Amino acid sequence: MSQVLIESLSATIVDLPTIRPHKLAMHTMQQQTLVIIRVRCSDGVEGIGEATTIGGLAYGNESPESIKTNLDAHFAPLLVGQDAANINAAMLRLDKVIKGNTFAKSGVESALLDAQGKRLGLPVSELLGGRVRDSLEVAWTLASGDTARDIAEAEQMLDIRRHRIFKLKIGANPVDHDLKHVIAIKKALGERASVRVDVNQYWDESQALRACQVLGDNGIDLIEQPISRINRAGQVRLNQRSPAPIMADESIESVEDAFSLAAEGAASIFALKIAKNGGPRAVLRTAQIAEAAGIALYGGTMLEGAIGTLASAHAFITLKQLTWATELFGPLLLTEEIVTEPLLYRDFALHVPRTPGLGLSLDEERLARFARH
Ligand SMILES: O=C(O)C[C@H]1C=CC(=O)O1
Numbered sequence: 001m002s003q004v005l006i007e008s009l010s011a012t013i014v015d016l017p018t019i020r021p022h023k024l025a026m027h028t029m030q031q032q033t034l035v036i037i038r039v040r041c042s043d044g045v046e047g048i049g050e051a052t053t054i055g056g057l058a059y060g061n062e063s064p065e066s067i068k069t070n071l072d073a074h075f076a077p078l079l080v081g082q083d084a085a086n087i088n089a090a091m092l093r094l095d096k097v098i099k100g101n102t103f104a105k106s107g108v109e110s111a112l113l114d115a116q117g118k119r120l121g122l123p124v125s126e127l128l129g130g131r132v133r134d135s136l137e138v139a140w141t142l143a144s145g146d147t148a149r150d151i152a153e154a155e156q157m158l159d160i161r162r163h164r165i166f167k168l169k170i171g172a173n174p175v176d177h178d179l180k181h182v183i184a185i186k187k188a189l190g191e192r193a194s195v196r197v198d199v200n201q202y203w204d205e206s207q208a209l210r211a212c213q214v215l216g217d218n219g220i221d222l223i224e225q226p227i228s229r230i231n232r233a234g235q236v237r238l239n240q241r242s243p244a245p246i247m248a249d250e251s252i253e254s255v256e257d258a259f260s261l262a263a264e265g266a267a268s269i270f271a272l273k274i275a276k277n278g279g280p281r282a283v284l285r286t287a288q289i290a291e292a293a294g295i296a297l298y299g300g301t302m303l304e305g306a307i308g309t310l311a312s313a314h315a316f317i318t319l320k321q322l323t324w325a326t327e328l329f330g331p332l333l334l335t336e337e338i339v340t341e342p343l344l345y346r347d348f349a350l351h352v353p354r355t356p357g358l359g360l361s362l363d364e365e366r367l368a369r370f371a372r373h
C-alpha cells in the first residue's frame with residue numbers, strides 16, 4: 001500500500017447555544033465555543049477532531065481564537081505532506097517544535113485517530129489498544145447558580161435515569177454561602193446520589209482546611225481542585241488532612257504535571273482531560289502514571305461537543321478502572337449539534353459506538369450555520 005499523506009488541516013470556530021447559563025467560579029457560560037479540526041488525507045479519508053475550552057482565556061492558556069491561529073500558522077505547515085497513518089511520528093514532530101498548546105494538539109491527535117480508524121475500519125478505542133467496556137457512567141454539573149433550581153434539576157435527572165452523580169460548581173461566593181448551598185443539595189438528595197464539588201482553585205489554603213472538613217462531615221464524596229494549582233505544598237497538606245478525597249484538575253496541564261503531582265502526593269484522584277494532556281493517547285500516559293502511583297481516575301471534560309466527548313470516551317473505555325466515573329456530558333449542555341447522530345445517553349451512562357473512527361459525521365449544513373465567519 002502506498003503511503004497516505006496529510007493533504008490539509010483546517011480549523012473552524014463554532015458558537016453553540018447552551019440550555020441555560022452555566023456558572024463556574026471563573027466564568028458564566030452563556031454559550032459554548034468549539035474549534036472543529038478537519039484533516040484531509042491523500043486517500044480521500046477525512047479525520048475530525050475538536051479543541052474546546054471554557055470562557056475564552058478564563059480557564060486555560062489557550063482560547064478558541066489562539067487555537068485556530070496556531071493551528072493555521074504553526075501546526076498545518078508541520079503536518080501537510082506527513083504520513084497520515086503514523087500518528088506517533090506526527091505528534092512527535094509537533095512536540096519537537098511546538099511548546100504547550102495541548103488543547104490544539106489534542107484536537108489534531110483526535111482527528112488523526114479518527115482518520116486512521118476510518119481507514120482501517122476500527123473504532124478509535126481499538127487503535128488505543130482495545131476497549132474493556134462499552135459505556136461510561138456520566139455525572140451532571142449543577143451550576144444554575146440557584147439552590148432550589150439545582151435540586152429540581154437533580155431530581156429530574158434521577159427521574160429520567162440520566163445522572164445520579166452531581167458535581168456542584170462553587171468558589172465564587174463567600175465560603176459559608178457555598179457550604180450552605182452544597183449541604184442543602186446533599187440533604188435533599190441523600191443517599192440517592194453522589195454529590196461532589198469543584199472549587200476551580202478559588203479557595204486559599206486557610207479557607208480550604210475548614211471547608212474540606214465541613215464538606216467531608218456532610219457526606220460530600222469528592223473535592224475537586226480546592227486551591228491554586230501553583231500552591232503545590234498546600235495541595236499536599238490538604239490531601240493529607242481532608243476527610244473527603246481531593247481531585248486534581250487545573251493542577252494537570254501536562255503529562256509531566258501528573259508525574260510531579262503523583263510524586264509529591266498532592267491528590268488521590270486525577271481528572272483526566274484529553275485537552276490538558278495533548279490528546280487521547282497523551283491522556284492515557286497520565287492515566288498510567290496515576291495507576292502506577294495508586295491514584296484513582298475520573299474521566300473529565302472541558303465541556304466539549306460530541307466530537308471531543310467521544311474522543312475522550314474512546315480513551316477512557318480502555319482503562320482498567322474509573323473509580324469516580326466520568327463527566328462526559330458536554331453535548332447535553334448544548335441545544336444544537338453539528339454532527340448527524342446525537343450521542344447515546346441511557347441508564348446513567350454514555351454508550352460509545354463501535355463504528356470506525358470516533359463514530360461521528362459532521363452535519364455540513366449545521367456546521368456552516370453555526371460557524372463563526
Ligand atoms: O471541571 C471543570 O473545571 C470544567 C467543567 C467540567 C464540568 C463542568 O461543569 O465544568
Ligand SMILES: [Mn+2]
Binds near residue numbers: 198224249
Ligand atoms: Mn474542574
